[in-house]
Amino acid sequence: MSLIDRKIRGFRLIDLVALGVLAAVILGVYLAKTIAGRERAEIATVEKQIDAEKARIRLLQAEVAHLEQPARIEALSSAHLGMVPVQARNEATLDNLGQVALGKKTP
Amino acid sequence: MSLAHPSFEAPGWRWLKARVWGLEHAFERARAAGKAEDDTRIRIFFVLTLFAVAFLVLAVGATRAALFSDAGRGGGYVGAVGAARADLVDRNGAMLAADLLHYGLYVDPREIWDADEVRRALRAALPDINRQRLEKVLRGERRGFVIAGLTPEQRARVHALGLPGVSFEPEERRVYPLGRTAAHLIGFADTGGVGLAGAERALNDVIRAGAPGKAAVPLSIDLRVQAALEDELYKAAAEFQPRGAVGVVTNVHTGEILGLASYPTYDPNQVAKASDDAKLNRAAASIYEMGSTFKAFTVAIGLDTGVATPSSTFDARQPFQLGYRTIKDYHAARKILTLVEVFQHSSNIGTAKLAESIGGERLSKYFADLGLTRPAKVELMESARPLTPRKWDMDAVASTSFGHGMNVSPxxxxxxxxxxxxGGYLVPLTIRKLEPGQRPQGQRAISEQTSLQMLQIMRANVIGGSGKSANAPGLSVGGKTGTGEKYDPAIRGYSTQRQVSSFAAVFPTSGPVEADRYFVLILLDEPHGTAKTYGYSTGGWVAAPAAGRVIDRIAPFLHVKREPDLIKVVGEGSVAAAPLGDGH
Structure with missing residues (x-):
């Protein structure tokens, strides 16, 4: 008697094996779906957080750009600190840093 | 054969087992062994296989969907479909325009039991709310839109009120965080995501195409240069009270616009509140009779055609009759001038005599080669078409030689x-950042030799001519003043009271022709002289100083090194800074 024709309590072994495999596949898919669903929910939550943070970062970047408007900075620095645009004699380059250190006038 | 303990099994289970049992022994009953086509086992096996395959396919599909599906992702920051636009940044990456998450506020009156309370609370939280619209929604019978563009903070403030029937929907909104800075160059877009002005309009397709990946579109402007340009232009505008003003900074080799300012200006975040005059980009969309700034072109054409050399002389002792026009100098030198002196003194007589020698045909051809007879080549849609003479007779030749009779945009x-x-190439202007080292090949308009001569002549004009007040320490600034009288329809002639005063500057003029070099244009439309300028409102008095200050401030940003030898010359004091004569 071949393995395919062998019977256990009147049922062929091959049918029982197929049934077992079927049950295992069903269980596997169910578990995968359940676990993946949970993971997916977590991923979606994290991704939502990332998106929200990105939106917040963009808002902050825009806020920074707004606050750093050149005209605003200039007005504030002029009004509160008495600052003016850099004069040529106050400019320093890598070449004349030595002169600056020695207290000489920079060209 | 019997099944175990059948008496303890449920009828359903017994029935199922009987069915399976019957199926299992069907082939025996059919006595079909040995006949494949009638073998029930084979049929059963075949059907089972089909089911197994189908189930496996479903299993794989379900697993894939479970593990790799996009469903449920995102949702926190989803832009309005079709309206999204990429960010605009300056050449160094500073944000100029961006789509930001905002919220629209909706009210459902069916869920509200105290409309007065909701009305009062919303008005207090959102003072800018449209009261009529709110009232209409509150009195309506279904959910309605009330106000758009709420920031997350505003949304949170309203949300914290816990009002029933109030809900929010996310929406993208175009925001210009720099406000008025570079407003005319950046432009603005409508709520549907369509660019209507400036770069937003000119680069609309590029900006929209870049939106899905949020890839920023870099513009050519340098925010630092733009800021210095605007600051000095607005200071000049505040001092001389012009009707309008323009400032432009470009890289002459690449055509990149590094700064562009137009006065008056506006806030692109509040376009509806801005007047048409404020929204007008005078640098691109307005045309002017530029006056003596045009003499640079005439002199260059004279040199390029070989009609004159820098040392050629022109008799400017007497007014010059050309066609039916008598041409005079505003600040008559009453002497014989070399070509360089004609430029320095901004002599109309000398320039007209030069133009007569050039002739209308050649003059007009060169003007065309220099792009002065058509809208400026630049992405901006606002670029205006010039007004040019219908025929190039001697009157037109004389007028255009010193910047009259021809209206062009800055x-x-x-x-x-x-x-x-x-070096002589007409390079298209661009508002887009080019790759470092990239220099577009333009059309040759004049020779390299002429270009070098013009650099020297323009430098000479700042050292000892009408452009003295534009000099900046160590930067070998060159330039040409311009004061174009405006045509007044009321008097059917040119008004001596209404002028367009400008200064066209270049720096550094020293160095080889391929050296990095920048152009600065300052233009004031109908400025008013002050006591400080002795009442003069000419280019040398009102525009040249601003140009000099702009150059002085932006040179470090552009990595233009000061020449130590030149610093002392400028530092001699205010006398050196006064323009020659009336600075015309």
Whole structure:
């Protein structure tokens, strides 16, 4: 008697094996779906957080750009600190840093 | 054969087992062994296989869907479909325009039991709310839109009130965080995501195409240069009270616009509140009779055609009759001038005599080669078409030689000046950042030799001519003043009271022709002289100083090194800074 024709309590072994495999596949898919669903929910939550943070970062970047408007900075620095645009004699380059250190006038 | 303990099994289970049992022994009953086509086992096996395959396919599909599905992702920051636009940044990456998450506020009156309370609370939280619209929604019968563009903070404030029937929907909104800075160059877009002005309009397709990946579109402007340009232009505007003003900074080799300012200006975040006058980009969309700034073109054409050399002389002792016009000098030198002196004194007589020698045909051809007879080549849709003489008779030749009878946009002048100063190539202007080292190949307009001569002549004009007040320490600034009288329809002639005063500057004029070089244009439309300028409102008095200050401030940003030898010359004091004569 071949393995395919062998019977256990009147049922062929091959049918029982197929049934077992079927049950295992069903269980596997169910578990995968359940676990993946949970993971997916977590991923979606994290991704939502990332998106929200990105939106917040963009808002902050825009806020920074707004606050750093050149005209605003200039007005504030002029009004509160008495600052003016850099004069040529106050400019320093890598070449004349030595002169600056020695207290000489920079060209 | 019997099944175990059948008496303890449920009828359903017994029935199922009987069915399976019957199926299992069907082949025996059919006595079909040995006949494959009638073998029930084979049929059963075949059907089972089909089911197994189908189930496996479903299993794989379900697993894939479970593990790799996009469903449920995102949702926190989803832009309005079709309206999204990429960010605009300056050449160094500073944000100029961006789509930001905002919220629209909706009210459902069916869920509200105290409309007065909701009305009062919303008005207090959102003072800008449209009261009529709110009232209409509150009195309506279904959910309605009340206000758009709430920031997350505003949304949180309203949300914290816990009002029933109030809900929010996310929406993208175009925001210009720099407000008025570079407003005319950046432009603005409508709520549907369509660019309506400036770069937003000119680069609309590029900006929209870049939106899905949020890839920023870099513009050519340098925010630092733009800021210095605007600051000095607005200071000049505050001092001389012009009707309008323009400032432009370009790289003459690449055509990149590094700064562009137009006065008056507006806030692109509040376009509806801005007047048409404020929204007008005078650099691109307005045309002017530029006056003596045009003499740079005439002199360059004279040199390029071989009609004159820098040492050629012109008799400016007497007014010059050309056609039916008598041409005079505003600040008559009453002497014989070399070509360089004609330029320095801004002599109309000398320039007209030069133009007569050039002739209308050649003059007009060169003007065309310099791009002065068509809208400036630049992405901006606002670029205006010039007004040019219908026929190039002697009157037109004389007028255009010193910047009258021909109206061009400041950007057209900028582009043409670039050709005079970059080695002779007319390079299209651009508002897009080019790759480092990239220099577009333009059309040759004048020779390299002429270009070098023009650099020297323009430098000479700042050292000892009408452009003295534009000098900046160590930067070998060159330039040409311009004061174009405006045509007054009321008197059917040119008004001596209404002028367009400008200064076209280049720096550094020293160095080889391929050296990095920048052009600065300052233009004031109908400025008013002050006591400080002795009542003069000419280019040398009102525009040249601003140009000099702009150059002085932006040179470090552009990595233009000061020449130590030149610093002392400028530092001699205020006398050196006063323009020659009336600075016309």
């Amino acid at each position: 950007l057209a002048v900028t582009s043409a000046m670039g050709a005079l100063l970059n």
